[in-house]
Every structure is written in C-alpha cells, then in structure tokens.
Amino acid sequence: MSMDIKTLAQKIDSNKKLVSGHRTCAGCAIPIIVRTILSATDDPLIVAAATGCLEVTSTIYPYTSWNVPWIHNAFENVAATLSGVESAYNALRKKGKIDKEIKFIAFGGDGGLYDIGLQSLSGALERGHNCLYVCYNNEAYQNTGGQRSSGTPKGSMTSTTPAGKKEKRKDLMQIVLAHHIDYAAQAAVHNTLDLYQKAEKAFKTKGPSFLNVLSPCTLNWGYMPNSTIQISKLAVETCFWPLYEVEKGKYKLNYKPSQKLPLEEFFKAQKRFSHLLKPENKNMLDEIQNEVDENWNELLRKSS
C-alpha cells in the first residue's frame, strides 16, 4: 500500500495498458486518471468505456491506444455491457475454461454515469457484479461542446446554461452508496498516490466498487492546459471536491486542507465561474460557498 511518489510514477510510466497516440486535448486529465487506475492491479483486465471523451479519443479506427481488451457499446450502457462481460467470465470460470483472475473496469464521464447511464449503473451495482466503475468527472458533456449534466456544479457556465447552472449537482456518491456496495471513493487527478491507493482498494473489493474522480477540462472549464493539476488541487483545497472514501459504510476523509481556501480561489482560475466573481453576483457566490461549507461539515461529521 505505502509507496513513494517516485516509485509510483515509474510504475504508472511503465504501464502500457493505455498508450500514447490517443487524441485527448493537451492538458486533459482523463489519460492520467485512467493510467493511474490501471496501474493499480497486476491482474489482467478488461476495460469497457461509455461513449465520451475517453472513447472517441482513444479508438479512432484503424488505430487504438488500448493494449488491453476493450469494449465500447453505447453511451448509457457501459455498466450493463460490462456486466455481460463479467457474467461471461463467471460462466467460463465455472466450466473451468478460464482460470486467471481478471479485473473488470468501466469508465464513463459524468454524462455517461450521472445522467444517461445512471439506471444501467444502478442495475449493475444492485446485481453485485465484481466490477470497478469509474466516473472521470469533468462536470459536463465536454465531448459534445460542454453542455450541462446533472454532475455540473451550481453556478457553472456551460453551453446550455450560458447564465450559469441554477441547480445543485447530483450527489452520485450517495446514490451509489445506497446500493450497499463495499467500496466507493472520491478522488482527484492531482493526488496520484491517493487515486492509486483507492484504485488498489477498489480492485481488491469483492463485488462492485466505484470511484468518482474529478477530471478538470481545459477546454470547457476555461484554463490553460498546463494548469490541470493546479486546478484539481484548488478544488480539493477549497473543499469543493473533498477526497474521501466509504469502506463498508465507514466514511474516511483522505485529505484535510491545512487551511481551507475560499471557493473564489478555485473559481477565479477558470472561465466557467468568471461571472460569479463580479460584484453584482456576490450573493450567488456566497450561496454556493455556504453549500460547500455545509457539505464539508457534513462530511467531517460522517468521517469523525
């Protein structure tokens, strides 16, 4: 479990499951997230992806960036698709036709898991397939030009909420946890070690596990490609995106900022919140800050 960051970096770097040549934007967090997670098991694995940024950028025919078996079916059904793959594995294992331990992992964006794929995810979680479901959460439909999703935070400008989203984002962690699964965690791209350890735990979990990983989007959050890691860090330092895990119902806070930064610090680094920093919108900023504070305090209570 304990690993220094240098060793981890080497391990991720030597991992050739998702290789270069894919066409994600410069500064995209998704490949970092995927490669970190896939490094966390030495077992063979099979990957399923929902339609979205990861799928379209990594498999432009006749090329593929995947060195592991990979399947894409449609947008809303990554969890159901993988449950079919995992069931096939169980059948073959029962017949003695396969003896290797294989890990099954599904990737979807917030569109693919918070919204259109929520039912498929819920069904698969309830059925208890031995799979890891990962949401690379870039907080909107970034692949199609940045339209709002139910994972888009309140106040955020998107191409379908040009004046800022009015509603709070859905708490997918709570929904997932309502399925009584043994492991679910929230992570972010900048904290590689934390993400890696969570992936390790998820892979070791018997039955379903879930990771919700913040994946800043240079294009539609509106920041320079070299700031992805810094943006992700600010999301955590402001408690906008706390790092925590829930293991068999027990909450654990994985990172507590030594000094909780005001939300403004995170918001001012991106264009999507720029309107909230205007003096006339101060009340909106305060309202969102209050909500972040409430959520943070609740998390502190749950994990104490």
Place this chain on the structure above:
Amino acid sequence: MKNYNKNKFQALNGGYATAEAMRQINPEVVAAYPITPQTPIIEKFAEFVADNKVDTEFVCVESEHSALSATVGASASGIRAMTATSSQGLALMNEILSVASGLRLPIVMPMVNRALSAPINIHCDHSDSMSTRDLGWIQIFCETAQEAYEYTFLALKLAEKVLLPVMVMQDGFFTSHNVEPVKIYPDEVIKKFIGEYKPKNYLFDLKKPITVGPLVLPDYYFEIKYQEIEAMGEAKKVYLEVGKELKKITGNNYPYFEKYKLEDAEVAIVVSSSSAGTAKVVIDKLRKQGKKVGLLKPILFRPFPQNEIKESLKHLKTLAVLDRSVSFGGEAPLFSEIKNALYPLDKKPKLQSYVFGLGGRDLFEKEVEEVFEELLKNKIGEVKYLGLRK
C-alpha cells in the same frame, strides 16, 4: 421421419418450447427483462437455471436496454449469449440492435410479437419487429410453437456462420401462450447439431487484446457497413444450408417461405406467422369447392428472398398481402416488399393490400374467405382493413 420414435412430444406453449430450445443450446449467458408476452420464455428458463439444467449465468437486468447491452458484452466476450423480448422491450432495445449487428455479434433473440404503444396493448401484431427491419438483424417469422422451437437452432447456427444477430419471431399469445404438441429432439442430437462455438476474435483472448466498438469516421465507416450488407447476402445462402442440415434431424424443410397449394393457384394470399394457419383452413375449404386458391407464408423476412418470391407468385392472377402492421403514411411493410419483388415482371399479378389484426384483433376464417372471394371477383383497389369497425 428418421428419429420419429426417439423424439418426445410435449404439450408446450410457444414460450416454453422456445425456453426448451434455449435449454438445449445452454448458452453461457442469458440477460433478460420480463415483458408480456415474452414472460413464459424467461420464467421457464429461470426454472432451468434454478434446477441446474443449464450452466447459464442468468442476468436479471433492470431494463431491456440493459438486457441487450449485457448480451452484447457477453457475446463480444466470445461465448453464446441470448436474450428475449417483445414490443416496448424491443423498442427500448432499438439503439443497441444496430450495435449488435454492427459489431457482428451472433446473438439469437426470441421475439414475441406484440403491438406497440400507444394505446398500450399487450396483444399480437407485428409493429414491433417491423419497426426494426432495417437494423441489420436476420428476421425469421414462425407460425407455430414447433417452428419457434426448431428455428431457434437454425438461427443459432446461421448467426454463428455469418456473424449477424437473429430475431426469431412468434405471435404473442396466439403462439406464445397456446399449448401445442411440440416434438422435442434429444439433447445430444441438438448438441451435436449446434456444435461448439469457436469465435475468431473475442475479448477474453488476453494474448491478443482487441478493441471492440471503436470510433469509425467517414474514411472507413462505409466499408464496414458494406461488409454487413455482404454478410446479409451470405445469410440468404447459409440459411438454406443450415436448414438442410437441420432437416436431417427433424425431417422438416426450412424454406424461405412456405407455399401452400400455391403451384396451381389462380389467386393467393401472403400472410405470415400464426395467421397462416387460419388461411390454410380456409384454403382447404375453398379448394373443396373447386376454387384455385393458395398461400405464401413468408418465414425469412430479412434478408428478404425477393427473386424466389417473385418466381413463386408470378403465375397468379390476383394476390392479396395481409399485413399485421402498418407503415403510417406508407404501404404496409410486407405488402411493400412483395410489390417490390414483383416489379421486374412484365406481366404482374394484380395486388391488394389488407391490414388486419392490430393490437391482437382476431382474424376469422370468414374474413379470410371474404378476402379470397374478393380476389376471385377481381375486386382490387386501395388498402383494406380487415375486421375494423368504422
């Protein structure tokens, strides 16, 4: 029939007969969601699972969309995977139907025909499967429980040879819930017929990792779709080959369509599925009166055997096509196909379109008789609606 004495007759409805076929196929994965009138299939199959009569992983999913999605995942893994549905369930699967065929997965799906909402209705018509005719699935329409049972085996072998998915249709309630004597062939005979499934490219080939379902842009999409077109053409040939093999077991023929007293007929009707049974009774009656009437019952609807149908119908004076579905604002699906098929003929039979039985309305012998009488009197015109109160 060769194996006649060895084979057992069982009193089964179409749903149970289909479940029996699935038991004998023993697929590694079945993912299904209940919908009337498909339920007898999956309930019976669930019993087989519970009684360890099959090795199948039975995945009770939360929707038909997920049923087919999981079946796609399972099939891409390199094993036999099946599902079954009806009506709204097929409609909900619609998006994934073209994924299954586009990925060239040999999925066999029993499909129990039921009307589409709205108004909601649980009874038989063909609007569900007709609405999916252009999605790359082979479509087979069965008249009886016996046919539904036997064609499931043909479908499996056909699917695996041409790498296309197959829907095997039976009529909701008329076939799925009515009990008939069904001849069940011995397990070992069926096992030998279907053989072992040996896919070429599949997910669990860990030494040769493949990318299934990539993004294909204008530079390759057309060519990939053309391969699918060619596979559908191939399916037409392979269907007959597999049928000949199956005949060695059952003694039955597996033609593109059934011809009933058609060869010397002057007038005929085209009608598929359970209604063909009603038509045969009427034909027998009218034949006794010396009237030269006959039937063509389509079985293989996709790929559509256009030339063979043309050759079988060209001698007729008049012909009626009875559709159990409509195409709103267009000609009914089966009628439209038959009309197309006859186009190359210099001397064409006169054609009449009838729409009947929507939402499970019965087709009575009397009505079929009236159709023949009108054909014999050469009363041909606009589309007519049988059994409709106006």
